[in-house]
């Protein structure tokens with residue numbers, strides 16, 4: 001997918017892409033486990049690495065209108081979740097700049 005340099009994470013628990021095991025996020029960056037993605041449970045992180053971000057799209061969710069960008073694994077191109085650019089409801093603003101990763105698309109990576 002065009003990116004040659006990949007970032008490696010350190011932490012108590014590292015989540016990686018289930019397909020190619022590229023490091024994506026450390027448990028220390030997890031904000032919430034209580035999210036729902038397109039394939040079931042999903043996690044909210046404030047830092048995710050080794051992803052490519054798609055173009056902005058407006059999406060209406062149960063919590064209102066959001067501008068989001070799909071995120072893809074930089075190695076294998078799997079769609080992993082999305083990034084919140086903007087939340088229109090004041091109560092949802094904390095999600096801006098954060099990332100959703102779908103639990104079913106993650107694996108624990110041995111470090």
Ligand SMILES: [Zn+2]
Pocket residue numbers: 017018019020021022073074075076077078
């Ligand atoms: Zn991958």
